[in-house]
Amino acid sequence: MMGAGWIDLTGRRAVVTGGTKGVGGAVVAALVGAGARVVTGARSRPDDLPETVGFFAADLMSAEGCADFARSAETELGGVDILVNVLGGSSAPGGGFAALSDEIWMKEINQNLMAAVRIDRALVPGMLERGSGVVIHVTSIQHELPLPESTIGYAAAKGALATYSKALSKELAPKGVRVVRVSPGWVETEASVRLAQRLAEQAGTDYEGGKRIIMDSLGGIPLGRPAQPQEVADLVAFLVSPRAASITGTEVVIDGGTVPTV
Template identity: 40%
Template sequence: MFRTLTSPNPTEFAGKRAIITGGSRGIGAAIVQRLLDGGATVATTARNATDETPKAATFIQGDISTLAGVQAFTAAALNELGGVDIVVNNAAAARTHLGGISSIPDEEWLDALNLNYLSAVRVNNALLPALREAGPGSVIVNISSGAALTPVPPLAHYGAAKAALNTYGKALASELAPAGIRVTTITPGNVLTPGADVIRQNFADAMSVPLADVTAGIPLGRPGDPRDIAEAVAYLASDRAQWVTGANLIVDGGELPVI
């Protein structure tokens, strides 16, 4: 069970403008709320808002799996916020193919790359002029996945896209470091979110085991809560991490292999 933390410093991100993709529910909604709690002004996007979407954020409906969708969202977000200091690329989706790699249709490989990898590339490219204008201290955080480190055939397309995101993030960090813009990656383990719950249920059904067995091997004894990832984002986006760039922070309860 996630232990409730003390209240965040409400001025930690005061004056900061954050743009977060995939912020309607799950990990994304938790990140949005955490940065709001720290005093940031936040704009976020998803195909649709949900009951989980923090009401204090500006929600911009959109589809960032296409270049045109990214351009429309980032333009609207910059118009709303007047600039950006923090970018969190969280949008992601995966569908299991229990028939293995050969059963994954070509269009789903393309969909996986567009949403789970290229959306981050396009969002960052679109926002980079504003990040440079904001100056040193601006931050990009890309949300990856344990599937990039422990690839399995039914999610090979998703894991490959996230592995590409990891490599891209490291390269971007090197390129932007002279400008004082930090780029980091977070790799979550098994986190309890609506999308991940469906995937775990698919695997449990395929193996004919109880759902709880899928997360039973986590050393710290529980699956993750979206707030676990949000706290990691808050750290990496803050001045507490001012000498951290190019890093991939694994937040997994000890489950994933060392990289």
């Protein structure tokens, strides 16, 4: 983990959505390690969340849940300097476009686009009042490299998030608020480990074989491995820090070289 000597966020107030596991959990730990005060939320508090991290139970898939969480977080911190929208994911079934009902589409959109839109709408005005702040939107390389078997809705929602993020950056940058997208490829989270194990069992191979199946489905990862959550978190910690003060409106890809285009 980066030390505060390299990234110093002492006194900064941060909100992280989806911060109880996977990439979000690593982001919370990295920001706390760099000295920030951090608040996160989910439907229930995990047992391993550090006591120093503020937590509010909320359903961020709903407009009401987002509003309640944002209000509680802002009150707890007395204002927000850093907002990292990590919340995302997909539970859509396989089977291509025909398997996706309106209900599934709306779930993908609420989870991967509207949660960030709603939280931004609640917390960014305070940043604008102070004339400073950083917003990170965690997108995905799948908005460039969608997998039609099961992630059409997820990829489309992340594509919308990327476009929204770019527009937001143009509006906010002249007012002192930076907006940056972080676009991971395959990250070896708890969920992806379970996926690799399931694929390995189906194919009659071991965990490394399951990982190879996933990498092959992506067209290969030149680096030869998935990213680790901590690697994504360290990138986020840098981007929200003063060391990245000139970075806004762009997308930083962390995918081991997966996307094959310029």
